[in-house]
Every structure is written in structure tokens, then in C-alpha cells.
Amino acid sequence: MAQTAEKVCIVCNSGFPGRVIQFVSCVDCKGPVHLTCIPGNKRGKVLSKATYVLMNKNNEAFFYKCSKCPTVPVPEIRVNLMAQVTEVVDVVENSRTTLAATFKLILGPLHSSPKKDLHPKPRTDATDIIPFTPIDGDCRPIITPEIELADAFAGLPMISTNEEVNSPMEQGSNSLLERQMATLEDSERYNERPSAQPNSPMELTSFFARPVATQESSLPSLAQERSRDRSNRSINGIRKWHIEPAAGKRLKPMLIDDTDRGLGIRYTRKNGTVMWRCNFRPKKNPCHGLVSQIGDKFAEHHPHSCNPKSHHKVNVILAAEAKKYALDHLNEPAQKVVEPLIVKVLDGNPNWNPINPTTLARAVNRRGSRCRSEKAPNIHDGRTNFRFENCSKMSYPEKLDGKQLLKAVSEVYCETNFLNEAFCYDDDKDDLNNSNNTQQRKKDHSKFQLQKRYLNVRQKMRKYHVQRYFRNDSQNNTDGNEEWEGTVCK
DNA sequence: GCCAACGGAATATTTTAGAT
């Protein structure tokens, strides 16, 4: 951490002005990085100025690894593991005194909150390093050094990785794993086990050298969690992923793992990471299974808490294929579509208990009939956006709760639940002024008016096959009418 | 008709950026 005014920060590309230049150097490329340019260190959470000064004073090195450099491999610690555990325990204990300021437990990029993950919640594998696996590939559950050490801290029996790695089957898996891992981005390569750097109690990640994560003994053990998870894995411990694009209900994509559990897309992070959630979701004890996907790589964030399913993958793929075929051949009878597919699947899976053809045919029919109604002639062929004509008929005075109406309408596609709120009201016979309960009558009347206008809008939408529409605020409506724009069904 | 299997929205929690 020497001062160097000529150098340029490899993160922000700016210099190091001022008398006191605080920076750290990448252990690999030696490039300087501002203290504040360290990922997650805007507020000194990773390396505060005070800590920096203290470390400088004690001539301590801060092992920073910039994102441009290849990840430093995780050290092999199979040999003399207990000695290392003792060593790390000493370090942790000492950290309460002299090293308290310098010893910050920072987890990898997938764990953004150092404070939170110091004591991980029992329901997650927060301290597990998550192995990424490619799509339609597989992954051996890995007992990483930090996991073993975490178990050791929790007072649990050590799990020997020697035996696992040395067995013929595991050796095979390892080579397969290595081939997969070779394709991963550097920042994700947690699980490599080269022979270099033996006996180091520190783990180097893409960011920093840091002490191994510990776990309070009062919390459920990682070993127990993994043991439960391992029992859910296939026999050889290989995790396989497969995405079926339209296997879900409403033709949503489904991720299927090697235990035949199906997962649906939960949400997509801003950085493009897709989060998949196990589809087993009864109201009582829904499964916690959670998988992240970056590109075509997958990682388990939460293990499943549900039981594996039998032939689920075969069934969902078959159903998806049948529905897809039915959509492409709308005029063919469902039974005719389904039966050959079932025979074909049965040929490839002799142990499969075939789905009832009638059941599948009914599902196919449902899908087909919906599609037939959706494929009504489109008078706005070729145009995805258009301006509503007769805008005056679509306008609403503000006093009739236009905002609420606008919100309801803009969220509506072709189907709506609005009519499910059966509202019986005889507009013609009602006399607002002669009612016993005038306030309530006025309220009902207003609601009825709203519904009538809404139905009028909906009718319009159907007529023009509008998927959704919204008010065009860019127009200055001088005549008091609101302008609407719509999106036509393709 | 019941209930599991989804799927989406609402809500809660955490993180980050910016101001002071």
C-alpha cells in the first residue's frame, strides 16, 4: 500500500490526488484501486479508513483481487485440516482484540450483506459456496474447505473429502465438474481445487482474502442441511438442469432438475440473473427450493424442502409438446395429437407410468380452444400501436374517479375479473333523491356508472382486439377529452 | 367440488446513493 501519485485507479481510471493517498493493490495485477472504488466499500464497510491506517501501521497486507484478474483458486486443505481449524479458531478469537478492526467477514458477490451473513439464517445455505452448473449439464455437490471448517466450528464431525475425491466415481465426477467449471466466469469459480497454496486457512475469492465463515453452534448445522440436501440428489450426486420453454401452466418456462422437481421463474434481477422457485407451493410448507441462473449457468441458493417427483420431467415435457403441437394444428382432434406422443415417450421410458391420454387430451383441448378464440381476425393487422378513434367516447370526467378507472383499465388485458364482482343495480328505476339511504344510493350509482363505462371500454377493447391501452399524456387535450393509445393483439 | 400447482402482486427487508 505504497503511495503512487502517477498511477491510475484500475476501477475508476482516475488518479490519486491529495497528500494522503489511500488505495490497495490487486494481488495479481498490482493495479491500484481507491479505497472507495473497492466493491461495496463506498461507506467503508469492507475496509474503512481507520482500518486501512491500522493495517498500514502494522504492515499488514490487504489481499484485494480486482474483477479483471482471474480468481485466485481456493486452497486445498485436505491435509492437516484440524491444524488449520485450530489456527483459524485462534485467529477468530484474537480478532476480538487486536484484529477486531481488520477482520471483516465478507462473503462473495452472491452475498451482499456482510453483517447479515455473519450469522446466516438457518433456512439458507448462506455460507455455502454455490456451485454453478451449465444448462443441461450437471454438478457434483461440493464440500468446500470453508464448509468443512464451518462445520468444525459448529462442533460437528468432520466430513472427509479425501474419500470422496479418491473414489473412482467421484474422480470421474470431478473431471466432469472441472470441464464445466472451466467455462465459468472467473468471478464464479469458487470450487476449484488446485494443488497450489496448500495449508492456507484463508480463502481467496474474487475480491478479498478473508477468514473462513463460521457458524454459531446454536444454529442448525450446515452438515445437517447438506445431508438433507444430498439425500435429495440423484445417486451419483450429479445435479442436472433442463429448461422446458413452455412446460409451465400458461406456457411459462419450467426449469427441471434431476430429481424431477419443476421450478418456475420467480423474478429476474437487474443484472439479468434469473431466479427460479420450486413449483411445489402448497399453502402449508411450500418448498424453499431456489435456483439462480446467470446465462446458462445455474446455482442452488436454497435446497428443496419438498420430495422428489417421479417422472415429472417426462410428464411436463410431454404435456408441453402436446400443447405446442395442438396450437400448431388447431383443427386436429386432441386425442389424435396426444396418443402418438404418449406411445413415443413410452418407447423411450419403459418404466414410465403413462399419463391418461384422455386427461392430456382434455388439457390440450382447453389450450387449443383458448387459442382459437384468441386468434380472431385482427382488423389492425400489421400495426402494433394505434390511436383510438372516437376518443370522445372513451373519455371520462375526473369526477367519476378517472384515476381508478384508468388504473383498472390499463391493467386489463382481454380477460378481467371485474365482472366477477357481481353488482346488481337497476339504474333506470333508481331515484337518487327519493331513496331512504341517499348516500349509499349515490355510492352504488357511482359504482354502477363506473362499471358501465368500464364495460363499454372492455367492449371496445374486444372489438379492436386491444391487449391494453393507456391515456396519452403527451397530447394537450384542449377539448377536455382524454386521448387513449392501445396495443393490438399480435 | 376439492385441492395441488402454479403465477402474479403486494409487502417486507436489505442495500446503496446522496446529503449533511
Next chain:
DNA sequence: ATCTAAAATATTCCGTTGGC
């Protein structure tokens, strides 16, 4: 260093769909 607001992420709730 602290506070606040906004954004991002995670969790929960609830409605709909589909199979039996």
C-alpha cells in the same frame, strides 16, 4: 459518521388454472 430516500431484492399472500 449518520441519516434518509430510493432502489433492489426477498418473502408472503392470494387468485387462477388444471387434474382428479
